[in-house]
Amino acid sequence: MRVATFIATVGGVGHLRPAPGTWGSLIALPMAWLIHVIGGPWLLAIAIIAAFIMGIWATSQVTRGSENHDPSEVVIDEVAGQWIALLPLSFGAWHAGAAITALWPGWVAAFLLFRLFDIAKPSLVGWADRRNDALGVMLDDVIAGVFAAIGVVAFAALFHGVLGL
Template structure:
């Protein structure tokens, strides 16, 4: 149970207040940067998949005896969702041979958009959240991450295509 709690809270980050989900998303940023620097977008993708299944296991263990299906201290789901939101930046930097840090506006957009989708839970994000299962806990952040990633790609296309920046 200690390992599950460690994973679910991302080493205790989930116990930070206020807004533990935001802290979980923030800690995901340097983690994603390190993963990208070591192995590019491919390692980040592998980490997303591994963290999803590890998070599903940990969330199942941690919530097994709790009434709350999605306790605020469980933030591994935010890490997974935030990494998904950052994936277009990792692929973009890798594709053009740029430093991942040169895409800092995209990092800000990915962070803000993911948090907005995660907090407000539009459409499919809310549907996944209402499943009240460990899978739903993980899935709502995956969907929020995908929506944020798509939004980041649209913003990048507008900035680099339409605006010519």
């Protein structure tokens, strides 16, 4: 398997059906957990940057000469975006000295919010998707991940701060 295809499909996960984007988001969860366990939120942040850069390169290679700028098997963008959605949890667990798995409701929220923003493509997410290039493929999921991360922080503030749960 070519390196670019391996990266773009996250080791072939992008070929799973149905809903390869959801599979890409799902595989990002245990990957994020492992990265967090090894190096905390700072390593996760570095991994996000690396996935973004490698994703632009791999996507441009995989789509070269094709009219389809965003084939469904390319899921490295979902991994990067899902990791961004999980980053507040990584920082929260690190700050509290807690196991990141103890924040499981946040994991559910991060996953659902990311998928919602990635599929619905509101506002800037849709703008990035309409770029029709490798940067747009990556950027729409990065923006969806940022929106989801903001939602995770808002839900945490509501449930832990306002409601005291």
